[in-house]
Amino acid sequence: MENGTERREARRFTMSLPLSLRCSGLGGTQEKTGKTRDVSFRGLYFWSDALLETGSEIEFTLTLPKEVTRSADVHIRCHGRVVRVEPRDSERGIAARIENYEFLPA
Secondary structure, eight states: OOSSOOOOSSOOEEOOOEEEEEEEETTEEEEEEEEEEEEOSSEEEEEEOOOOOTTOEEEEEEEEOHHHHSSSOEEEEEEEEEEEEEEETTEEEEEEEEEEEEEOOO
């Protein structure tokens, strides 16, 4: 944060959710897994070993477990763009903007 103001447009919720990731990045087309740190309807931050760079287009599927939805697991396919990558040991922290999403049938 350059001037100390919050740049996020939507409230983020701290949630550790599994995700599957499909992307084209530095290592070509990849299918990876990851785990979210926080999520909002406009973006998320997640950990993965995917080789991505800022600006990369990504597709990922989040699974909201029945403990969150209070019914069955819900799968959401999202398309987005990487806005920041933070290397950390063998994995990376990745911030992404969600550009569109769809709920997948059970």
